[in-house]
Amino acid sequence: MFVRRKPWLMLTPALLFLLLPLYGLWSALWNSLTPDGEVTLRVYSALFSNTEFLFSFFYSMWIALISTILSLMIGWLMTRFFLFYLENTGGKLAVWLPMIFPHFVWAYLILLLFREGGVISGFLPGDPAFANDPQGIGIILTYLGKEIPFVILMLLPVYLERNRAYDDLVETLGGSFLSRIKDAEWPFIAPVLIETGLIIFAFTFSAYEVPALVGATFPEMISVFTYDWFYSGDWSERPLAFAAMVSSSAFIGIVAWILLFFMNKKRRNITEGL
C-alpha cells in the first residue's frame, strides 16, 4: 500500500504549489466570464474586437519571439564553440554571474547604457535611444542579457554528457562539419533547446517588470497593457484585464502543448534508443 501511495505523497508539494496559480487562473476566468453576475462571453468578444489589445498582443508575441530565438541562437553558439572554457569553474562562474541579477537590475543597466544620452548610445552617431524605444530593442537587449546565460546553463550539461563518439562516427561515414552538427548534436540538444525556448517565450511574453522599465509608452506589451486596465480608475475594465490574462495564459498553454506533443515521440526515441 505504501509503495502505491508513494508517488502521490511525493507529488504533494508540487500539487500544493500548483494550487495557487490554478486558483488565480480559475478566478480570473470566472471574473471575466461573469462581469454582471451571469455567465457570458461578452467580455471576450469585446476584448478581441479591441484593436489596441490585439496590437499589444501581437507586439508582445513579436518581442517574445525575437528575444527567444536570439537567446537560443546566441546561447547555443556560445555553448557549442566555448564548451572548452565553459567546462571549468571560471567559465561556469562567468555564466552564473548574470543569472544572480534580477531582471529589473538588468533592465536598469540597459537603461543607463542605452537610453538617450546613455553611456553607450551617447557615443554612437546620432545618439540613438535603445531604451524606452517603440521597437522594443531595450526590452530585447535586457532579455538577451538574462536569457543567454540561462540557455547556456541549460545546454551545458547536455553538451558535457553527450556521447562525442557520434562526431567521429559521422566523420568516418563521410559527413562534413555541418552534418556532424545536424546529426550528431542537434537531435540530442533539440529537446532541451525547445523546452528552454518555451520557458523563455512564456516568460518574455507575459513578464511585467522589464517592459514596464525599458518599454515605450506606445506600443505596450500585453503585461503592461493589462496592468493599466486592471489598475485604471474605471472598474468596468477589470473583467477585460482578467480576460486578457486568461487569453495570454491560454495562448502560452496551446503553444507549449503543440511543441511538447511533437517533441515527446522524438524524445522517447532518443532517450530509449541509446
Place this chain on the structure above:
Amino acid sequence: MTPFVRVDKASKRFGANEIFRNVSFRLEEGQIFSVLGPSGGGKTTLLRCLAGLETLSSGELFINDENLTRVKANVRQVSLVFQEPLLFPHMTIRENVGYGLKFLKLNKKEKNRRVSEFLQTVGLSDFGDRYPRELSGGQKQRVALARSLILTPKLLLLDEPFSSLDRELRVEMRRWVRLLLKEQNITAVFVTHDQDEAIQMGDVIGVFREGTFEQIGSPEEVYENPSTLAIARFFGDAWVVDENSYIPRRHLYLKRNEDHAKVQWKGDIAGIRFIQGLAFTEVLLTTSERIVIYTPEDYQEGEKVFVTADPSYIRDFHRTGERG
C-alpha cells in the same frame, strides 16, 4: 605481389606522451587482422589514426598503393565500427543503415536498393521501419555493421565491437561477423583484448603491447610459438619454465611418481573441474602457482602429484623449433 594494406613505421604522440611507435604491418585483400592487446595499450588510438580521426605523428598508410596518410576521415574509404553501436536514435533502422550513402552521389532508387540489400545481409529486413530503441544489443551492432559495410570500405576497422554484448551473444556474433566479412571479401582490422576472440576472428594476429607489435603471425604461430615471455603470459596457454623458455600446455600431464628423466613441478590436487564434458584437474604447485590440466585419470582432492613434461618439448622464446 604488393600488399593491399600497408602501414609503415607509424607512430603517434600526444605532446610528450607516446601512444604507439614503429607500427608496421601488411594485409592482403580480404584478410582479417586481429590486434590483440591489453586495454589502454594504444590499440584504439591506432584505429583512430587508420580511420583518419587522428593524424599519425610519423609513418605512412597505403591502401591499394594509394597513400592515405594525409587524407581526411570523411573522404578516406575506411570505416570504423565502434565499441557501442552508436545508432542514431532519432532515425529508423533503414535511415541508419543508409546514413553514409547521403554523402555519395547516388540516386534514390539505388540507395534504397542498397539499404534493402544490406538489411537482408545482416538479417534485419523486417526491422527497417523500427527505431533503435526497439532493437536488442546484438541487433543494434548488426545495424552498425551494415551501416559501415554499405559504403564498401576498402578497410573496415572494428574496435572491440562485441564488448557491450553478453558472453553467449558475443561468441555467436564473432562467428557471424567473420563469415560475413569473408563473404564480402572485406579487409579488416579487428581490435580486441580477448585472446579467444582474436584467434577466432583473425587470419593474422598481432600482439600489441606497450605501443607496438611484439609479434605478428597466424593464430597457430602466435599460440604455439610466443616470441616473448610477455606474450606467453598474456596468452596464458604456454607454461613458462623460466624467462627464456616455455612448454606448450598440451604437453603437460600429471604423474603420481617422481621421474628424473622428465621436468616436473610438485603440487597438490586442488579440485576437479568439468569443462564441455571433460575432466580438468586443478593443481596447486608448491610454488603457490595454480595450473589446470586435462587428465583422463581419476585423482582425489589433496593428492600429491607431479606436473610432468618431456624436456624435449621445452622451447625458447625468439625461437621456433623444439629443443633436442
